[in-house]
Amino acid sequence: MKKQLKGLERHFTSQGVDPFASVVWERRDAKISNYRTGEVAFEQDGVEVPSTWSMNATNILSQKYFRGALDSPDREGSLKTVADRIVDTLASWGQKDGYFTGPDEAATFADELKYLLIHQRAAFNSPVWFNIGVKGVPQQGSACFILSVDDTMDAILNWYREEGVIFKGGSGSGVNLSRIRSSMEHLNGGGTASGPVSFMRGADASAGTIKSGGKTRRAAKMVILDVSHPDVEEFIWTKAIEERKARTLEAAGFDMGVDGKDAFSVQYQNANNSVRVSDEFMQAVLEGRDWELRAVTTGEVLRRLPARELMRQIAQAAWECADPGVQYDSTINRWHTTPNAGRINGSNPCSEYMHLDNSSCNLASINLLKYLNDDGSFDVDGFTHAVSLLIVAQDILVGNADYPTDKIAKTSRAFRQLGIGYANLGALLMALGLPYDSEAGRAYGAAITAIMTGYAYDTSACLAARVGAFDGYDADREGMLRVIGMHHEHVSKINSYFVPPELITAAQEIWQETETLAQEQGIRNAQVSLLAPTGTIGLLMDCDTTGIEPDLGLVKFKTLVGGGTMTFVNQTVPRALRSLGYDQTAIDSIVAYIDEHKTILGAPQLKEEHLPVFACAMGDNVISYRGHIAMMSAVQPFLSGAISKTVNLPESATVEDIEEAYIESWRLGLKAVAIYRDNCKVGQPLQTMRKEEKPVVTAEVAELRREIADLGSRSKRERLPRHRQSRTYAFQVADAEGYATVGEYPDGRPGEVFIKVSKQGSTLAGVMDAFSIAVSLGLQHGVPMETFVRKYVNMRFEPAGITDDQDIRIASSLVDYIFRRLAIDYLDTDSRDDLGIHTTGERTRSLLFPTEDSHLPSNKEIDESYGASVTPLPPLDDATPFVQSDAPYCYSCGNVMQRSGSCFVCASCGTTSGCS
Structure with missing residues (x-):
């Protein structure tokens, strides 16, 4: 071998010294209480x-990863036991398969890996923790699987069975259903086919009855349909229609909560849905051309x-229920390392693993904050x-782990797909004093990701020299080297102005070396990296932020020894303030303010220019959805796979905003994107109080009344x-x-609004009359029209739907329509920009001519747009800290979960709705 494997040298440990002696151990009682009961x-x-481990991490380790029946002699009770079980098994397998030159190298491997695990520097995906080394259970080590299904009844029924086996083993799966003939096509024996959507019902019902690993979480799955499939419209609307049904049933008094006795009647809720779109389709969207649906x-x-x-339609359905997401097929297959082995059709449930059908990927993630030195340098x-x-450990797993089907075992061992990634990027950037939504933040994230994947492929090339390249390498050598060259090329596009020279130098040197080694020695793994949600393992490592996500909020909840919880300001905040040059007095003052007010806005001594450093995914100082997309675009060119991430939008976001997010994501070279508009789902809500205590309309009206009262005390009515x-x-x-009638003052300002509706019953007519009078009085007492618009657009109630107004095609209620119309008629363009209200013509021009020179992007320009700067939207007003209205209650302990990538994770016990 021409180069020593870096991971098989000692770095953190010393020969003859037990790695467990590097920490102080203690015994404590693990306890998880049901939040509701x-x-x-x-x-x-x-x-x-x-x-040094938190109580949260302790609870997760003991509840999820200790094996053996509780209160039995076989029950594990120490992290030492778990680390020994996993690592010693891997070391034994590696020695058997020729990975090590001898016992000394095997011992080095074991000591170094145990050090990483006990110091929370890295973690494998969950199946490794609760399967590997456990006697009598399948040694399933992968969290992510991609299945395939053909257009036969046997294949469809086999799909159900394979998913069930995967879910039982604690993992998730995805499948593209586009090979199943549409409901518009005929069967060979006569009659019309059912179509893929009908078969999704059976798979959804099956998934809803199986807990992954037989223990803690419901099944995680992805269902995909190509945009050219004749049933794509039915597919787009499946979950949106069910969401409408759920709202209707809830309004009628049915129990539609997460475990509500009536919730089972809502279908398609156990899968994430995604539409596969091509470059040709996206160009047709921009150019206004027709699209063909083919048999x-x-x-x-x-x-x-x-x-x-x-x-x-895709954007409208996503606006209503957050599904479907979009996967960009042309981009995915442009970065495909083994095209001769077959195209990439599917993904895992969270869209980060994308490769061949009937394949799997085992994941591991690194805690980035552990590598940030006290002086701000990166280790x-x-x-x-x-x-x-x-990478060495994961590759050992590939050849020795068990798989749910023979087809998956064959493909996985032939192509050896790995998924190394990281967590805590958001906390790392904050600790450095860099805003997540900034050129500096994106450049730093890109450099770290480039180094990670570069060293992963470098190690893979060294493994190829030692134990051989993957089986399909010779047939796809050209494709493999082409993609490695594409990664290398993008290193030069990182904005080095914002990145420490040592990081840029490391990225450049490793990719140069990797490209040379790959040509000389081959590659052991067809894929090496991706960014998973890291839900459970992120909490196990005590990460402030998961995956590529920014911080959720500046105040966290902590589980205490002996039970109970407390809130505290993230420890990253004082570290960030020190990086920004604040003295200890100012830091203490700002932290105390955040602790009391649960916000950093208005904190004493905080400079306004530093506010973006502390922007979070939620709260009153939020990162715009464009900031999320821009960060994804900066790191995507340095990943073998894709990114599990949900782009969060406020409740006030429009259908057009979502449409723009999907188009922008394609332009910037993402492989997939999922969105969530706050409060768009009725099922599984986080409720801070009982519904009868806080009607949505009452809260808005109460605030408006306060504004009117305040204005009334300072001004007289202008008749x-x-x-x-x-x-x-x-x-x-x-x-x-x-009909709506707007009376105007002589200078053209609106002074009264009267609304008449027909054929809707006397109750709605009376309410609209009273509402008109209230609005008219407000206008005459000086309430700005902009205030009314801000409060009433996006209010949802029936009747709602398509309008006959060319400027406002969709309205979520009569009130939403009226105030959008008033905004267009009476507010200037800048005010409407702030409110996100535009005419159809304005939206069309924005979509067709997104750049100043107003030309359509070429494929080359699309490629070159990776990492491009995206102008952030202004911070959103009136955001509520920490509220995720789609967050389910934990299936295991009943506590409220929080979003992690495209999934949810319980901060109390680590249960996740995804596949990490």
């Missing part, structure tokens, strides 16, 4: 962990429709050593002249018709 959900006394069996065109209309040597060590001009217009929202 107060009952103890899990309890184990005398758990042995390092003293699966014959390829004939069954229907044509405007591509923009289809994209609008490149320690980080790259950890990368190399983990309209007896004879005044007015404008009246007819409107239709869904099946509701009506």
